[in-house]
Amino acid sequence: MPQLTVALDMMGGDHGPSVTVPAAAQALSLLPDLNLVLFGLEAELSPWLRRFQLDSHRRVCVQYCSQQVENEHKAAYALRHLTDSSMRNALDALASRRAQACVSAGNTGALMAMAMKTLSTLPGVDRPALITRMPQAGGGYALLLDVGANLNCGAGQLVQFALMGEQAARHILGISQPRIGLLNVGVEANKGNESVREAAQCLQQLQQTEGLHYSGYVEGDELFSGRVDVIVCDGFVGNVALKTSEGVARLLLGQRQQRGFLSKILTVWLKKRLSHLNPDQYNGASLIGLRASVVKSHGSAGSPAFLNAILQAVSEIEHDLPASIAHRFDTAPRDSHAR
Amino acid sequence: MPQLTVALDMMGGDHGPSVTVPAAAQALSLLPDLNLVLFGLEAELSPWLRRFQLDSHRRVCVQYCSQQVENEHKAAYALRHLTDSSMRNALDALASRRAQACVSAGNTGALMAMAMKTLSTLPGVDRPALITRMPQAGGGYALLLDVGANLNCGAGQLVQFALMGEQAARHILGISQPRIGLLNVGVEANKGNESVREAAQCLQQLQQTEGLHYSGYVEGDELFSGRVDVIVCDGFVGNVALKTSEGVARLLLGQRQQRGFLSKILTVWLKKRLSHLNPDQYNGASLIGLRASVVKSHGSAGSPAFLNAILQAVSEIEHDLPASIAHRFDTAPRDSHAR
Secondary structure (H helix, E strand, O other), X not given: OOOOEEEEEOOOOOOOHHHHHHHHHHHHHXXXXXXXXXXXXXXXXXXXXXXXXXXXXXOEEEEEOOEOOOOOOOHHHHHHHOXXXXXXXXXXXXXXXXXXXXXXXXXXXXXXHXXXXXXXXXXXXXOOEXXXXXXOOOOOEEEEEOOOOOOOOOHHHHHHHHHHHHHHHHHHHOOOOXXXXXXXXXXXXXXXXXXXXHHHHHHHHHHHHHOOEEEEEEOHHHOOOOOOXXXXXXXXXXXXXXXXXXXXXXXXXXXXXXXXXXXXXHHHHHHHHHHHHOOOOOOOEEEEOEOOEEEEOOOOOOHHHHHHHXXXXXXXXXXXXXXXXXXXXHHOOHHHHOO | OOOOEEEEEOOOOOOOHHHHHXXXXXXXXXXXXXXXXXXXXXXXXXXHHHHOOOOOOOOEEEEEOOEOOOOOOOHHHHHHHOOOEHHHHHHHHHHOOOOOEEEEOOOHHHHHHHHHHHHOEOOOOOOOEEEEXXXXXXXXXXXXXXXXXXXXXXXXXXXHHHHHHHHHHHHHHOOOOOEEEEEOOOOOOOOOOHHHHHHHHHHHHHHHHHOOEEEEEEOHHHOOOOOXXXXXXXXXXXXXXXXXXXXXXXXXXXXXXXXXXXXXXXXXXXXXXXXXXXXXXXXXXXEEOEOOEEEEOOOOOOHHHHHHHHHHHHHHHHHOHHHHHHHHHHHOOHHHHOO
């Protein structure tokens, strides 16, 4: 197999092939070294492939399958019964090393369950985390994890997220000593629930023993402040925080059509400032902690956003994030991030 | 005592009397029927009272005390040891019916613990909830609860929040049949943690038996969409969602000073659109489910925001929200909102 190969679940998300096929075509034209393996239902996928001339593209391999995962499917059901789905086949392509990364806009719970089954987690990692970038006031990004893969997290899991996030910030953001914050309802030591307070104690220890740069608690209004590079929380809280910021962006980008010349200028200006909070523009959370890179695209993503998710997968292959996380867990003492 | 009396904790928040005294003076000049009972440390409070001529105002009663609650204080410590604090005395004034509502910008955990101790909850309510308004895309507001008083909530508590929020929306928003949503990480029935899924089942039952208008799950990006009038969640998630929306507003209102004429116009326009997400402009969450109204002002509130919190307390006295919630819990079957 060639070096740079990404497996794509063409059926996931709200729009399916009408969004994923144009994005795939554009990725191929942007990156001359990229190879794609596409998975989907023939009846829906093949007309779009013909339309974008991907049915006979020399860097594209198409594999039709008989099932697809819907948003309504429970993870356990998908795991047991949807073994010939486009999602499962795309992950199997990673497990068999036919591809080095995979992108899906489908059901997060099913993606998580199937990825754990087919790829398994890295040694020391109990469960993968979903990580995404947040724009910061001074420019640049911070990483937020978990944003929806693990709804109830104990302290040990939060500590594992911190170690994974630290490596991700090194490789994705290029920050040599990332500052780690724990998302909480206040910054004082007595604030928060038990998991968060216990995780804070572990991270303080790791700061002394492992050189981790722990910056204490951060509140919701500091998610964009630039005070830390990695923000750690459980998946319920992270998912709500991420989607809330998208909701504010949509509220401002405006419900009603703007009338008048000045209003139109203002809206364009605002859209530019909000672009990184607008899910139609930015995209792509990654499941990290697995033996290969799995990128979760937003379910409502349009073609430009799905294209961004593919580019993110390529970037993770180039940085070999799984190997880097494996190395971090290999050197940090096991009991410090035990469950 | 006269009819309309509000007790004010003058020491709470980041700025103390320098913020609370000007706000009190303005409230008195706006509302000719309003009486205030002010609680604080003499050394800090009295110079400000003299400066704003409140030391001899005929509608003001000042009561000096010897302690104040700091943000670092644990709730249990405050409850046991800070019995002559400005916060505790303001709540005691409610318990003794010297005032009908109270406002504090102090430590939320201590306020919650002291309020439960001095006022106790209404029959059927296990714990009070902190509720606040969120601006909606189509204009108007929705109510979000809990935003930080209860960090871990079981299904029964979430159901109680729904019933309290329903009454609050009737009285505060003037909506006769409020639509209730449960905040979750997805809208499909299988999404979310156990508490949320169990609460959803109870609310579906109450829809049939009690005429509650349950609208299902809402995600973070729908907090401002206008789809529901009341959004129910646990206090950790609600606090992060609220502060995240404030963080986005601050990110946009801009870190750097805007240069140039057009940039200045744009910033003014944006500030106007964001005013209800900016904690310096709007203010005031209420602890509901108690036998009297307790308004929690934002800790970083300036004078205009603290004034808003006082006006909110007055409005809650006029609507007699506690009596209305008591009535709702009296008529709804007890087992439907059991713990």
